[in-house]
Amino acid sequence: MRQTVSTILTALVVLSLVAPATAGAAAPTPAGVGAADAGTAELGASPAMQADCSFPFSATDATGTEVTVEERPERVTTLNPSAAQTMWEIGGEEQVVGVSQFAFYLDGAENRTNVSASGFGVNNEKVVGTNPDLVLAPNATPVETVESLRDSGLTVFYMPEAKTVEDVREKTTLTGQLTGNCEGAAEANAWMTRNVDAAENATADAERPSVLYPLGGGYVAGSDTFISAMINASGGSNVAAERGLSGYPQVSDEVVVEANPEILLVQTEADGERYVTTEPYASTAAGEDERYVVVDQNYLNQPAPRSVVYAVRNMTEGFHPDADAAFVDRSEVQANATSNASADANAENDSSASTTDTEAAETTESTDGDDGATDAETTGTTTPGFGVTAAVAALVVAALAARRS
Template sequence: MTRRTRTLLIATLLVVAAAVPAVGAAGTAAQTAPDDGYAGVGESTAALGADDAASAQTGAACEFPVTVTDATGTDVTIDERPERITTLNPSAAQTMWEIGGESQVVGVSQFALYLDGADSRTNVSAAGFGVSVEKVVGTNPDLVLAPNASSPDTVQSLRDAGLTVFHFSGSTTIEDVREKTALTGRLTGNCEGAAEANAWMDANVETATEATADAEDKRVLYPLGGGYIAGSGTFISAMIDTAGGTNVAAERDLTGYPQINDEVVLELAPEYLVVTGYSSYLVGEEPYASTPAVQNNNTVRVNRNWMNQPAPRSVVMGVRTLAEGFHPEAAAEADFATRADAVAAMETETPTATESQPITDTTPETRTTSAGATEISGPGFGVALAVLAVLGSALLARRER
């Protein structure tokens, strides 16, 4: 497959995403990763009452019924602990596995099949992009967890079919991931598991931050293929920062997942490139082959699931791998916590719940950045780009087989 063909393929996928405002991955003001991720307003324990927020954060027993306002502004009421849950994106599925709720999951999307035992669940993905409403309905779920990457039309169709659907907003920061994990635990009756997953994540984030605090930040770029990159204001960029790097995209006000030309890549001159098994071919092609990163053999390879899915294990494994790649000596001396150690050290104090905030929504917009790159932003769009980038990478990966 030629480079031109690859570019056209990813561009086509991104056009599809642009038609889905609530898609999700790392938008400028919003959300996700290649698989999904980003920043939304009101998604998390902020949407819960004080008692519910405290339970979600500390691991206290979840109580039902519970009512939470989702990203569509809908008050979603769950009368009792759901026994059958269908997840519409990989990060939601990964979160369910990490909080101990995998036995409740009856349906997953195709990119979640890497999870242990996920292949025994119904694959609800559509033949093309997105999920099949018919397949989701066929799983007979008590609750559907829909990412910001899910279009409002899909969510509405599922609700019209009589299903209870919670539509998340995006996650652009690690704190967003923490809050979404707690919220997922509260909605599904896994508050204790969510608190444990967050404790594990927080411990590793703290360790990575402290280990690299005195080291000089490495100038990093994460290319997705087709000229697209992970910009600042994204979950991916937050992990890079935590691991002792700095996203060079921020130097040009490149937020979300913009497409940039070869000249801009060379001008940014990243010291390190982050790649996955699906994008590693880029190091042998221009313009990346001429960057200081490739010329000095400074490439860090990360499992795409960890890099692109805003969920607890992604943060733990992603931040660890990045820290080891950027600052190997400091990372070697760091004492990254196991989950068991983190759980044992959990604080028992109940945090003060944050004041409930309204959920807002805006239509994604296109603008031109100072670097001349085209950028699409808006709540929920970022994650979709990441998901599509992963999808495009998966298709392009055939060239590597």
């Protein structure tokens, strides 16, 4: 089994290095998203202020192709679990008609068409058979698959690789614009940002433990990855990144021992128990202290809002058990959004009433022979808006899923 995992990971890591270069890995440039959208979302941000959700909507995807969605898509097919998770989080799950096999952990996903091919990859015929108005293809999807689906007449948007929390924000906002779920995307981003901020604030002055995420077969998660970003946001230090390793490199036992991580990041309790008692990990500080932190692979390996929240929560609590992080539930964000929406409506009504009163005053003063002049200038009431920005990880998901088989 170890040999199988090693072989799979080798192929996947090679693909992760080739796919972005082939695709150009250009960041998407959605119309209507300016510098203001690059800011951090605030808890309770007014969703309507976050992005333009009008159609037709056009944006340039990671292949450098300008993709136009003429109207809100009623049928959306997702080729990787991170895209499906994002659709669920922004309130677009009812639009989804096709998902990959690794998205079945989402409530109701098993009722959608499974578009996965046998083993790994996507079955193009199954995708076409879902009759989608839009196909969302995360970066782990081979470019050849995207081109083939486009040749079949489908509208496909190829997402850039998400390596940071900011990347996830941008991808979430963009997915909301492509599918007509801008308010849900803003709310998901506000929830995600508030929890990341809580983790960073709670661990700002704490000593950062050294962490290593072993993938099996000698592979680890280095810098310039979504996983490394989650470790950093949770108050940890990715020891592989500290040693100048990027992506998902294969390292020797000697390198692991020299790196001497204090904590291992794993997907299950069984994985943790196995690693800390197996060389080379048993000879590290993590092995000697039998210290590891468990994060569900669906949330550790998929760059999407729910993944960020749950992974950061688990890691922060595992890295810093005594930290008092003010994490918030999604319901709190929804309540704040509803409150803000009511405040916006009241402000608009007050503004209208104020304008009417001023007009009446102007009319009275004009009648009194003041030539229409008034000391009071009518000014519009403005409602504060909060800017928000809006896959390689799926490769890791596929490899780790193979370990379960």
